Amino acid sequence: MTRFAEKNTAITGVGMSEVSRGATKSALGLTVDAALEAIADAGLTRADIDGIATWPGEKADGSGFSPVGCAALQDALRLEVGWYGGGGEAPGQYGAVFNAIGAIAAGLCRNVLIFRTMYEATARKTAYANSLLREGQRQAGPFAWYAPYYTYAAALQQALFFNLYVHKSGIKPEQVGQIAVNQRRNAALNPNAIYKTPITIDDYLASPLIATPLRIYDCDVPIDGAAAIIVSRMDVARDLKNPPIRIEAIGSSMRYRNSWTQLAELDTQAQPKVAEMMWGRTDLKAADVDIAQLYDGFSFHTINWLENFGFCERYGAKDFIDGGHRIALGGELPVNSGGGAMSGGRLHAYGAVHEACTQLWGRAGARQVKGDPQVCATSTSGGPLAGAMLLVRD
Amino acid sequence: MIARTLPVIDRDNQAYWIWGRDGKLAIHRCAACEYYVHPPVAFCPRCESRDVAPHAVSGRGRVVTFTVNHKAWVPDLTEPYVLALVAIAEQDDVRIPCNIVECPPDAVDFDMEVEVVFEPAEDLWIPLFRPVQS
Numbered sequence: 001m002t003r004f005a006e007k008n009t010a011i012t013g014v015g016m017s018e019v020s021r022g023a024t025k026s027a028l029g030l031t032v033d034a035a036l037e038a039i040a041d042a043g044l045t046r047a048d049i050d051g052i053a054t055w056p057g058e059k060a061d062g063s064g065f066s067p068v069g070c071a072a073l074q075d076a077l078r079l080e081v082g083w084y085g086g087g088g089e090a091p092g093q094y095g096a097v098f099n100a101i102g103a104i105a106a107g108l109c110r111n112v113l114i115f116r117t118m119y120e121a122t123a124r125k126t127a128y129a130n131s132l133l134r135e136g137q138r139q140a141g142p143f144a145w146y147a148p149y150y151t152y153a154a155a156l157q158q159a160l161f162f163n164l165y166v167h168k169s170g171i172k173p174e175q176v177g178q179i180a181v182n183q184r185r186n187a188a189l190n191p192n193a194i195y196k197t198p199i200t201i202d203d204y205l206a207s208p209l210i211a212t213p214l215r216i217y218d219c220d221v222p223i224d225g226a227a228a229i230i231v232s233r234m235d236v237a238r239d240l241k242n243p244p245i246r247i248e249a250i251g252s253s254m255r256y257r258n259s260w261t262q263l264a265e266l267d268t269q270a271q272p273k274v275a276e277m278m279w280g281r282t283d284l285k286a287a288d289v290d291i292a293q294l295y296d297g298f299s300f301h302t303i304n305w306l307e308n309f310g311f312c313e314r315y316g317a318k319d320f321i322d323g324g325h326r327i328a329l330g331g332e333l334p335v336n337s338g339g340g341a342m343s344g345g346r347l348h349a350y351g352a353v354h355e356a357c358t359q360l361w362g363r364a365g366a367r368q369v370k371g372d373p374q375v376c377a378t379s380t381s382g383g384p385l386a387g388a389m390l391l392v393r394d
Numbered sequence: 395m396i397a398r399t400l401p402v403i404d405r406d407n408q409a410y411w412i413w414g415r416d417g418k419l420a421i422h423r424c425a426a427c428e429y430y431v432h433p434p435v436a437f438c439p440r441c442e443s444r445d446v447a448p449h450a451v452s453g454r455g456r457v458v459t460f461t462v463n464h465k466a467w468v469p470d471l472t473e474p475y476v477l478a479l480v481a482i483a484e485q486d487d488v489r490i491p492c493n494i495v496e497c498p499p500d501a502v503d504f505d506m507e508v509e510v511v512f513e514p515a516e517d518l519w520i521p522l523f524r525p526v527q528s
Binding site for chain 2: 137138139140144145146147148149150151152153155156159160161162163164167208209210211212213214259261262264266
């Protein structure tokens with residue numbers, strides 16, 4: 001299957017800034033921290049970096065959603081790059097990685113610095129209460145259809161989809177809640193996680209409803225922080241410090257209506273065709289996956305992923321996660337070993353990639369999954385956005 | 395309840411947000427094959443006709459899914475309130491975000507039959523839905 005460009009690429013280094021509910025550094029400062037750590041981790045220097053990518057690119061709207069773009073980081077680090085790219089019109093957060101794979105295949109670069117920076121904790125204290133709507137301004141773009149209906153956050157749209165899922169599947173709150181309990185239990189072992197105090201299923205059931213059936217513990221945590229990864233051409237990767245983490249297969253597509261209201265299957269969101277694409281680019285199967293690091297903006301995303309990627313049948317997640325044993329650190333499929341976005345903080349799928357590499361390199365300390373994991377599934381999701389990568393230690 | 399955030403109006407969506415002044419829900423329809431095209435654009439993805447224009451539909455529909463919001467996202471917001479996606483009676487894959495009104499939140503249900511009502515807001519008429527009364 002060497003015809004697929006991702007098989008000629010690997011992750012060679014990772015970095016992460018301090019993650020907090022209110023940073024003492026600027027967003028660019030956090031990004032520099034993550035970037036320099038990733039470059040050093042790969043055994044490279046700034047002079048070796050010849051590409052930069054990010055998602056969704058700089059959004060200078062005060063929301064903190066994406067306060068740093070390629071240009072600012074390039075200048076801060078005085079990089080000389082043959083290619084760079086950021087932009088929100090991509091198949092979710094991993095669009096930056098997929099673009100980098102293409103740029104490497106095209107011969108435009110060899111070592112790409114990919115980053116995701118969030119400054120939402122500070123933004124919420126100083127500017128806007130949310131990232132979707134602005135008081136006194138009219139809303140343009142796809143969210144204009146939701147704007148008049150007091151739709152102030154992605155949580156409301158996800159609650160619409162989640163409620164339909166609950167209606168169709170019959171999943172119970174105590175089954176959904178195992179995802180939050182699992183993430184918090186893992187976060188307690190992660191020094192860089194935001195919330196480390198364990199919660200019980202009773203805590204979950206007693207937590208405030210945001211929008212039925214979504215509770216506060218089903219939601220991820222807005223933070224200040226940055227994560228960075230280095231994606232290198234395979235021949236370069238094999239000469240570097242770490243065992244390369246091969247990008248075995250990617251899933252990316254827009255084979256469905258790209259809409260937050262007109263998606264064909266609201267309760268699966270956009271992942272099924274992305275999953276089909278990813279599994280079509282590898283000989284590996286779901287049974288070969290040792291660990292899963294998923295963007296869990298909401299616990300519903302993890303439920304979706306288990307079904308959409310074939311780890312259980314449609315509407316079978318309730319039985320898969322029942323009791324929480326399978327997805328726990330010592331279970332057959334450990335999920336979000338660092339606490340995920342729900343307890344670790346919203347680094348929007350790049351926290352998941354960082355944790356994937358940390359585990360595959362055996363560096364996770366107290367939360368290291370037993371049995372020398374070698375295959376990790378990762379994903380992004382949310383409405384019409386979805387992407388996935390299967391990562392394998394070389 | 396606080397003022398609604400309003401959409402930016404353009405050539406494609408203006409009928410949707412304005413025809414409510416005459417009590418009509420405007421959904422783009424293909425004159426050639428009668429397929430409803432939403433969000434509105436002057437192209438039919440089914441038969442490739444360009445003869446697609448706003449058309450007054452019945453205003454009837456069904457609740458595809460909904461959520462009862464309990465969080466006070468901004469000051470002075472009155473909750474709980476219901477956010478829903480309603481499929482129009484004429485074509486089930488045209489889904490309209492809306493609030494369900496004139497109905498207690500805990501009485502809203504999947505597949506509930508609803509009808510449109512309009513609420514004026516500045517220069518626009520906002521489509522909302524209530525349980526079918528007639």
